[in-house]
Amino acid sequence: MPLLSLVSDVSIDKPAWQASSACREHPEVDFFVDRAEDAEAAKSVCARCPVRRECLEHALANDERHGIWGGLSPRQRKALVRRASRQPLSEERAS
Numbered sequence: 765m766p767l768l769s770l771v772s773d774v775s776i777d778k779p780a781w782q783a784s785s786a787c788r789e790h791p792e793v794d795f796f797v798d799r800a801e802d803a804e805a806a807k808s809v810c811a812r813c814p815v816r817r818e819c820l821e822h823a824l825a826n827d828e829r830h831g832i833w834g835g836l837s838p839r840q841r842k843a844l845v846r847r848a849s850r851q852p853l854s855e856e857r858a859s
């Protein structure tokens with residue numbers, strides 16, 4: 765099930781970037797798998813998504829704990845946040 769179709773019936777304003785998401789074109793792909801090794805199909809779709817960055821930023825800003833967002837699993841997003849919190853801003857810009 766495409767990630768964004770889960771919220772398609774909710775009557776809230778959706779971010780504009782969602783209209784360009786690649787997962788909308790792939791209803792056969794499950795973005796909420798239990799095992800990391802089953803997430804490759806979803807990550808493959810994300811790799812070609814024009815709004816991957818926006819999606820990842822959305823997941824981080826909303827502390828999304830389930831599913832593949834922006835091509836990253838919950839564990840990968842958690843690691844990203846952990847690394848970012850350890851890295852001084854000046855070093856982040858240099859890398």
Ligand code: SF4
Pocket residue numbers: 767768785786787788795809810811813814815816817819820832833834835
């Ligand atoms: S990055 Fe992946 S989950 Fe996010 S909108 Fe694009 S295809 Fe969907």
